[in-house]
Amino acid sequence: MRAVALALLPLAAAVLSLFVGATSLSPAAVASALLHPHETGVLHTIVWQLRLPRVCIAATVGASLALCGAVLQGMLRNPLVDPYLTGVSAAAAAAIAIAIVAGVSAAATPGIGFVAGLAAAVLVAALARRGGGIDSNRLILAGVSLSTLFAAIVTLALVRAQSSQYASTVVAWLAGSMAGRGWPELATAAPYAALGAVLAFATAAPLNALRIGELRARSVGLNVDRAQWIMLAASSLLAASSVVLAGLVGFIGLIVPHIGRRIVGSDARVLLPACASIGAALCMVADAVCRRIVAPAELPIGVLLAFIGVPAFLYLYLRIR
Amino acid sequence: MIELRDVTLDVGGRPFLRDIEARVATGEFVALLGRNGAGKTTLLRAIAGLHRVGCGAIAIDGTPAAQLRALERAKRIAFVTGDEVFLESLLVRDVVSIGRFAHHRWWQWNAAPHDEDAVAGALAAVRLEAFAGRLFSTLSAGERQRVWIALGLAQETPILLLDEPTSHLDVGVAHEILALLRRLTRSGKTVVCALHDINEAASYADRIALLGDGALLALDSPDAVLTEPLLQRAYGIAFVQRPALLPASVLVERPHVGAQHPPNDALH
Numbered sequence: 001m002r003a004v005a006l007a008l009l010p011l012a013a014a015v016l017s018l019f020v021g022a023t024s025l026s027p028a029a030v031a032s033a034l035l036h037p038h039e040t041g042v043l044h045t046i047v048w049q050l051r052l053p054r055v056c057i058a059a060t061v062g063a064s065l066a067l068c069g070a071v072l073q074g075m076l077r078n079p080l081v082d083p084y085l086t087g088v089s090a091a092a093a094a095a096i097a098i099a100i101v102a103g104v105s106a107a108a109t110p111g112i113g114f115v116a117g118l119a120a121a122v123l124v125a126a127l128a129r130r131g132g133g134i135d136s137n138r139l140i141l142a143g144v145s146l147s148t149l150f151a152a153i154v155t156l157a158l159v160r161a162q163s164s165q166y167a168s169t170v171v172a173w174l175a176g177s178m179a180g181r182g183w184p185e186l187a188t189a190a191p192y193a194a195l196g197a198v199l200a201f202a203t204a205a206p207l208n209a210l211r212i213g214e215l216r217a218r219s220v221g222l223n224v225d226r227a228q229w230i231m232l233a234a235s236s237l238l239a240a241s242s243v244v245l246a247g248l249v250g251f252i253g254l255i256v257p258h259i260g261r262r263i264v265g266s267d268a269r270v271l272l273p274a275c276a277s278i279g280a281a282l283c284m285v286a287d288a289v290c291r292r293i294v295a296p297a298e299l300p301i302g303v304l305l306a307f308i309g310v311p312a313f314l315y316l317y318l319r320i321r
Numbered sequence: 322m323i324e325l326r327d328v329t330l331d332v333g334g335r336p337f338l339r340d341i342e343a344r345v346a347t348g349e350f351v352a353l354l355g356r357n358g359a360g361k362t363t364l365l366r367a368i369a370g371l372h373r374v375g376c377g378a379i380a381i382d383g384t385p386a387a388q389l390r391a392l393e394r395a396k397r398i399a400f401v402t403g404d405e406v407f408l409e410s411l412l413v414r415d416v417v418s419i420g421r422f423a424h425h426r427w428w429q430w431n432a433a434p435h436d437e438d439a440v441a442g443a444l445a446a447v448r449l450e451a452f453a454g455r456l457f458s459t460l461s462a463g464e465r466q467r468v469w470i471a472l473g474l475a476q477e478t479p480i481l482l483l484d485e486p487t488s489h490l491d492v493g494v495a496h497e498i499l500a501l502l503r504r505l506t507r508s509g510k511t512v513v514c515a516l517h518d519i520n521e522a523a524s525y526a527d528r529i530a531l532l533g534d535g536a537l538l539a540l541d542s543p544d545a546v547l548t549e550p551l552l553q554r555a556y557g558i559a560f561v562q563r564p565a566l567l568p569a570s571v572l573v574e575r576p577h578v579g580a581q582h583p584p585n586d587a588l589h
Contacts, residue, residue, distance in 0.1 A: 218370075220399075266411065
């Protein structure tokens with residue numbers, strides 16, 4: 001029953017957000033455009049080139065961030081960890097900011113951000129390495145301190161770009177937004193997100209074993225070192241793909257795993273699919289609200305999620321205590 | 322069978338335990354004694370493959386432990402520890418079923434029918450059947466200790482290593498647990514168990530391994546190990562027997578398994 005509900009949730013969110021946009025379209029018109037993919041016209045372009053890719057991108061970003069958060073929280077056994085902890089997003093943002101200020105073409109910036117994000121993850125992992133594995137505390141320390149450094153680089157880039165039109169482009173990235181993204185961006189990022197998701201699901205049993213502590217997980221037969229590397233690779237791929245698609249979208253990666261655990265418990269075999277489902281649905285709905293609320297302008301999704309997410313998170317977390 | 326040949330264990334880069342030579346036969350119950358910090362936990366972890374061996378070699382049933390992969394090792398050795406780490410709200414059943422980890426490949430998501438039997442059997446062995454659906458976080462210290470033992474039992478390994486399984490347990494439950502371990506050795510399991518209570522060791526173990534001064538001081542029958550000079554060397558205090566309170570024979574007499582009245586503390 002819950003499984004069916006969780007599977008239907010993103011579908012419902014997708015349908016809902018397809019009908020929402022800067023232009024008001026009747027549900028019948030949207031449905032007819034969807035049913036006739038080979039027609040041409042304004043309506044067809046809005047649905048097939050603007051709304052559908054946006055919905056798919058929002059679903060990918062939401063599912064990636066939620067999965068990434070669930071994996072990292074389980075791996076580090078810390079419920080306050082979020083996908084940006086490993087420095088992936090901060091590095092991607094810094095690289096993108098530099099690229100924008102330096103005048104690199106807009107088509108190349110997502111790729112630069114993706115590579116920089118993964119490079120930061122490798123650097124953080126190298127700093128956190130101890131023996132053959134990863135030390136949780138060192139990972140958090142390295143991730144947080146490198147993120148601060150990258151944030152300083154972003155600020156520097158913004159200061160340098162103050163008088164130019166580039167500053168607003170950088171700010172748009174930082175605020176998190178899917179405006180202007182389409183099929184090409186999705187096609188570039190989706191394979192990496194999919195690879196990250198496959199790796200994440202492969203660590204379900206190790207994540208379950210880690211719930212009883214690292215030492216006991218080792219003694220029941222988990223190769224903790226190897227599992228941590230796979231989890232880190234999965235989370236880095238997921239975080240980097242979502243940053244490239246939508247910039248910095250906060251709170252989904254932090255809150256959705258908490259919501260998921262409340263609904264289905266902490267068994268990763270159920271929790272991971274549930275998180276992907278809830279994250280995708282939440283991000284699609286949030287994006288639809290962003291498109292509609294100040295139409296024809298758009299609210300950055302990062303801003304909206306922070307406004308809704310912070311109080312929701314505080315409520316959830318303080319109530320558990 | 323567990324064999325340790327010339328084993329030296331380092332802690333913090335310095336040799337901590339030196340030149341340990343020992344052999345534990347299949348079906349034997351060995352108690353590991355020594356003061357706090359003598360190296361009981363380190364030695365057990367080394368046998369379980371959770372602490373690196375500096376020099377020498379540990380063999381499990383003739384196979385060098387260093388060559389065993391994590392999954393194979395976990396099918397041969399279960400390591401039970403009471404160290405507390407806890408984050409999430411897990412049911413007792415969930416905790417114990419994690420002991421089945423090594424019996425699955427990572428793509429096998431669902432429990433096999435035998436897993437449920439193994440978990441139920443482990444819970445029954447520590448008399449926690451009624452607690453299967455309880456939240457772990459609501460259990461008392463003694464009940465948690467029994468869950469950790471059940472976790473080890475669910476691994477269904479021929480060797481069980483236990484790090485102070487009777488701490489936090491009242492005398493009655495402690496003896497129940499030790500009697501259970503004793504029964505398990507009769508069915509062919511090998512048990513090595515770090516203990517603080519000398520009387521428990523004397524009552525249930527086939528042999529006692531005594532750690533002190535960074536070495537294995539003795540590995541012999543309780544009669545041979547529990548002597549004043551050895552105990553004084555290991556624990557650094559004088560031991561006085563008080564025959565007026567209880568006959569000295571209580572020290573070495575093994576109660577019948579499942580005895581209603583376990584021996585009282587006779588050493589002070």
